[in-house]
Amino acid sequence: MTIRVLVVEDEEVAARAHAAYVERVHGFTVAGVARSAGEAMRHLTGDPDVQLVLLDMHLPDGHGLGLLQRLRAAGHLCDVIAVTSARDAEVVRAAVAQGVVLYLLKPFTFATFRSKLEQYAAYRERLGASGGEVAQDELDAMFGTLHARGTNAPLPKGMSAESLREVVTVLRKAGVGMSATELAERIGSSRVTARRYLEHLADTGSVERTPRYGGSGRPEVAYHWR
Incomplete structure (x- = not known):
């Protein structure tokens, strides 16, 4: 809309x-x-x-x-x-x-x-998706989006504002958590590069890290836009 x-x-x-x-x-x-x-x-x-x-x-x-x-x-x-x-x-x-x-x-x-x-x-977008009553974590996420720092914080060496905006756009539109591998496929980068951007957004409070379990071995990390 x-x-x-x-x-x-x-x-x-x-x-x-x-x-x-x-x-x-x-x-x-x-x-x-x-x-x-x-x-x-x-x-x-x-x-x-x-x-x-x-x-x-x-x-x-x-x-x-x-x-x-x-x-x-x-x-x-x-x-x-x-x-x-x-x-x-x-x-x-x-x-x-x-x-x-x-x-x-x-x-x-x-x-x-x-x-x-x-x-x-x-x-x-978060407000419209909430439906009727909202829980505390949903309220926190709504107001957190107004003060997200990920796209304004100084970028580490080797990272570009244009690529960061692309990552943010993909995460927001996904609506679900994405792994570094999944993001890399969407933006056409290496997994290492995608993970750097995801970790930067996590460190600045714009995304949340959650473990994703499935199959054998160590759980994969999924990154959710707050």
């Missing part, structure tokens, strides 16, 4: 760039671009199907947090990712208190932007 995004950004160049970035990320589409708090409110009132707002904090007719308060008061339950240069600890604290799910500081690269949206998509 495609996630519909409203970009709220007063600077024209940045607004166009953020909208273009959204369209480059699989599973997301731009529902609209608002250059002010008032324009954002009008758009959301007329388009209640927006699921995600990329919210700048410095708007010409008010602060982003003020807009967020108005959204919640009006019953808009869309998720919000702050995309801003505001680094003040009080602003960050207030944003989190009002339900901002992720915080992206300007300036940033497309890779960082994409990583945040992919974390959000993984969170929604």
